Amino acid sequence: MSKAFEPIVVGNWKLPQRFVMAPLTRNRAKGTIPDDLNAEYYGQRASAGLIITEGSQPSAVGQGYLDTPGFHSDAQLAGWSKVAEAVHAGGGHIVAQLMHVGRIAHPVNKCGHETVAPSALPAPGTIVTAEGQLDMVTPRALETDEIPGVVEEFVTAARNAVEAGLDGVEVHAANGYLIHQFLGQSSNTRTDRYGGSPEAHARFAIEVIRAVAEAIGADRVGIRISPAHNIQGVLEEDETLTSAAYETLVDGVKDLGLAYLSILADPRSRLVADLRTRFGGPVMLNSGFSNVTELEDVEAIIDEDLGDLVAVGRPFLANPDLAERWAGGAELNVPHQETFYGGGAEGYTDYPTLTNS
Ligand SMILES: Cc1cc2nc3c(=O)[nH]c(=O)nc-3n(C[C@H](O)[C@H](O)[C@H](O)COP(=O)(O)O)c2cc1C
Numbered sequence: 001m002s003k004a005f006e007p008i009v010v011g012n013w014k015l016p017q018r019f020v021m022a023p024l025t026r027n028r029a030k031g032t033i034p035d036d037l038n039a040e041y042y043g044q045r046a047s048a049g050l051i052i053t054e055g056s057q058p059s060a061v062g063q064g065y066l067d068t069p070g071f072h073s074d075a076q077l078a079g080w081s082k083v084a085e086a087v088h089a090g091g092g093h094i095v096a097q098l099m100h101v102g103r104i105a106h107p108v109n110k111c112g113h114e115t116v117a118p119s120a121l122p123a124p125g126t127i128v129t130a131e132g133q134l135d136m137v138t139p140r141a142l143e144t145d146e147i148p149g150v151v152e153e154f155v156t157a158a159r160n161a162v163e164a165g166l167d168g169v170e171v172h173a174a175n176g177y178l179i180h181q182f183l184g185q186s187s188n189t190r191t192d193r194y195g196g197s198p199e200a201h202a203r204f205a206i207e208v209i210r211a212v213a214e215a216i217g218a219d220r221v222g223i224r225i226s227p228a229h230n231i232q233g234v235l236e237e238d239e240t241l242t243s244a245a246y247e248t249l250v251d252g253v254k255d256l257g258l259a260y261l262s263i264l265a266d267p268r269s270r271l272v273a274d275l276r277t278r279f280g281g282p283v284m285l286n287s288g289f290s291n292v293t294e295l296e297d298v299e300a301i302i303d304e305d306l307g308d309l310v311a312v313g314r315p316f317l318a319n320p321d322l323a324e325r326w327a328g329g330a331e332l333n334v335p336h337q338e339t340f341y342g343g344g345a346e347g348y349t350d351y352p353t354l355t356n357s
Contacts, residue, residue, distance in 0.1 A: 002299040005327055010282050010309065011219040011259025013050060013093045013167060017323055019298045021048035022286055022311035023097040023170065023224070025055050027342040029069035032057070034079030038069070039086040040349050044320035046090025052170050052222075052262075052311065053083075055099030055177070058157030062178065063110040064101030066130060067342065071096060071157035077164040084165035095168040095222060095259075096161040098154055098212075102178030103139040103187070104232055115139040116150075118181050118188040118195065118204075123233040128341075144192045147204065150178075151211050158212045158221070168220030171209055173249075174264050176232025179205050180225075183245050184234035198244035206252035218256040222284070225249070226264035227271055229288065243271055250278045260284050260309065267306045276307065284309040292335075295326050321353040330354055 004018045029038055045051055057063040057070045070076045087094040103117035108129040117139035126133045142150065158169045173179035181187040182204040188195045194203050213221045227246045228236045236242040262284040265272050276283045285307035298310045316322050318335035325332055339347020
């Protein structure tokens with residue numbers, strides 16, 4: 001059998017296998033507060049060993065999409081406690097993906113709160129809101145002296161996640177959201193210490209990760225990056241600048257002993273191999289949206305030692321008992337794209353397991 005099914009110790013957690021549940025936004029936390037349905041969904045997937053939650057805002061300003069959960073109010077934390085209990089009851093671990101969306105936002109989705117980003121440059125395209133599809137707004141560029149306050153939002157949210165009973169956090173520095181907007185060349189035209197050179201572009205990410213690790217312990221903190229993913233208008237088309245920014249980022253946090261570094265990129269790329277060597281700890285891989293991760297992909301990554309872990313998204317979305325199905329060679333449920341974002345139990349908690357189908 002593939003090494004993908006062997007246990008592994010990652011940070012603070014002993015995991016039963018080397019693939020875990022990737023973060024998946026589902027827009028089903030009504031009013032940003034996780035409820036019993038959300039707890040049931042995550043609890044059903046406890047055999048993933050490690051679940052990374054859907055992207056969740058550390059602050060009201062950091063929300064982008066409708067009905068994404070937060071980690072900044074008592075009501076949200078009470079809801080998260082139920083989620084954590086459900087996952088722990090099934091023997092799993094769960095970490096909060098802290099996603100400050102930066103400019104991928106609209107005030108309509110967050111009670112009128114403003115939108116901030118490294119520079120006053122709108123993302124291209126539109127965003128789904130309660131009032132329909134609206135153009136992305138032009139964000140306000142953060143003042144240099146406001147940035148420690150945003151770092152503090154991540155720290156408070158990380159503390160809140162642990163207090164609510166979750167096992168740690170993943171800092172979302174990928175896919176075009178706030179931290180990635182600082183890293184990227186097209187979305188950051190700052191001339192202060194947070195822009196102008198690859199070292200400066202990486203500074204905000206390093207500050208957030210170091211502060212969060214200090215607050216809750218580095219062995220409970222992961223980070224997700226997507227170098228050169230070119231998504232949501234965050235373009236990293238200059239290879240030299242891009243490599244330099246991510247090398248700076250990894251060099252700036254590798255002494256901490258973080259739980260893992262998650263990279264969304266071609267698992268066989270030179271940059272992935274380079275960052276893995278630099279990081280020195282467990283590296284989690286995922287090749288991105290264009291192809292759904294299959295068991296062969298997981299086995300190739302693990303058995304060829306391209307990475308230590310694989311984040312698996314859509315197969316876990318549609319198969320609560322994916323680990324058992326893959327281990328036993330069983331057929332898989334097919335994910336239904338039309339119920340990915342928003343709605344209720346349909347396409348969320350009603351995917352059958354082998355035992356209840
Ligand atoms: C419905 C859906 C929601 C997603 N939400 C997030 C998210 O909140 N945070 C994140 O980092 N990635 C998110 N992703 C990306 C996944 O984590 C993963 O990288 C992607 O689905 C490719 O892996 P897969 O082929 O195993 O699904 C999302 C993907 C999908 C399909």
